[in-house]
Amino acid sequence: MADRNTGNCVSCHEIPAWKDSTQSANRLTLQGNFGPSLHGVGSRYNKEQLRQWIVDARVIHPNTLMPPYGTNERLNLPARQENLLTHKQIDAVVDTLTTFTQTPVSTKDEKTSEVLTASGLAQLQSANAMNPIGLWIDEGKRKWEKDCNACHALEKVVKAVPNFPKLDASQKLINLEDQISVCRKRDANSPTASASGQFFSNDDNSTLELSTFLNDAARQLTIHIATLTNPSHAAIWKQNLTEGEKLFKTRLGHMNLSCQQCHDGKVGASMRAQKITAGHPTGFPAYRISWQGLGSIERRIRACYSGVQAQVPAPQDIRLRQLELYLKTRAQGLPLEGPSIRQ
Numbered sequence: 001m002a003d004r005n006t007g008n009c010v011s012c013h014e015i016p017a018w019k020d021s022t023q024s025a026n027r028l029t030l031q032g033n034f035g036p037s038l039h040g041v042g043s044r045y046n047k048e049q050l051r052q053w054i055v056d057a058r059v060i061h062p063n064t065l066m067p068p069y070g071t072n073e074r075l076n077l078p079a080r081q082e083n084l085l086t087h088k089q090i091d092a093v094v095d096t097l098t099t100f101t102q103t104p105v106s107t108k109d110e111k112t113s114e115v116l117t118a119s120g121l122a123q124l125q126s127a128n129a130m131n132p133i134g135l136w137i138d139e140g141k142r143k144w145e146k147d148c149n150a151c152h153a154l155e156k157v158v159k160a161v162p163n164f165p166k167l168d169a170s171q172k173l174i175n176l177e178d179q180i181s182v183c184r185k186r187d188a189n190s191p192t193a194s195a196s197g198q199f200f201s202n203d204d205n206s207t208l209e210l211s212t213f214l215n216d217a218a219r220q221l222t223i224h225i226a227t228l229t230n231p232s233h234a235a236i237w238k239q240n241l242t243e244g245e246k247l248f249k250t251r252l253g254h255m256n257l258s259c260q261q262c263h264d265g266k267v268g269a270s271m272r273a274q275k276i277t278a279g280h281p282t283g284f285p286a287y288r289i290s291w292q293g294l295g296s297i298e299r300r301i302r303a304c305y306s307g308v309q310a311q312v313p314a315p316q317d318i319r320l321r322q323l324e325l326y327l328k329t330r331a332q333g334l335p336l337e338g339p340s341i342r343q
Helices: 016-022 047-059 087-097 113-126 133-148 154-163 176-186 205-217 231-249 259-263 297-307 318-330
Strands: 286-288 293-295 340-342
Touching (some): 047 087, 133 205, 176 205, 205 293, 231 259, 231 318, 286 297, 297 318
Parallel strands (some): 286 340
């Protein structure tokens, strides 16, 4: 029930006995409140009802957010063919749940480790001497002055940062990192110039450094995704936006969750040590403590696919750009935070 690779119940639920003994041990054992507490669940349901909740809760509640642990039926793009739990594991979970018969008498209103962690991250981000993102900003500035300054006016490029993703000359949807990749390929003098017809990875070091520098310079500019006026271009743009919205609202993977269910319906709830946010992409590239490094928005979206145990799109897959477009449109008018630090 606490194993991330199997049940992972603790990500969404408070588990009574387990919390008492281990919750304060370290950050990774913090429990979530995405779903209801399991206090007293053994008194509210009999054994067969508990088993049905675990095997496939959709039979009881068709719109439930509870993943089906005993079946893969009616799931979109599950990462593997096996069920999340075996029959033996389900039996063990049910037997454990039947022991949770007590309900808590009272709860204390205390500061949680999540709050303290968020505070610590904010302090780290605001301390220029300690913020690791400064390394990428400095290197990005050096690369800009060496390879980009002769062709591009920095002020003009910075003003364009909040307008991505957008269609390129071939009507392909690209993000800022893709555009940087195109420019790097054109630079015949660049030691990292690509001989292939492919973009550099969004998380290629040089691309990330330039993106970090530009996003830092664009801090506090507002996201502005403009609708195109050319009818044929506008139709392509609209199709991409529609597909992005569909992806945002589609349940995926073994967890059978959509972006919308977390980032619209559960904002402020917790999954382990993670507070669920509205999912606005205002702070990228992001330095994540769990990555021990900087990553693009593409990497973050792919990590979400992995988190719901869905088949993860390959880098530069059009679905990643379409979802980014919808997320940016959803955040229209919000100021860019610049590169940020996250858990």
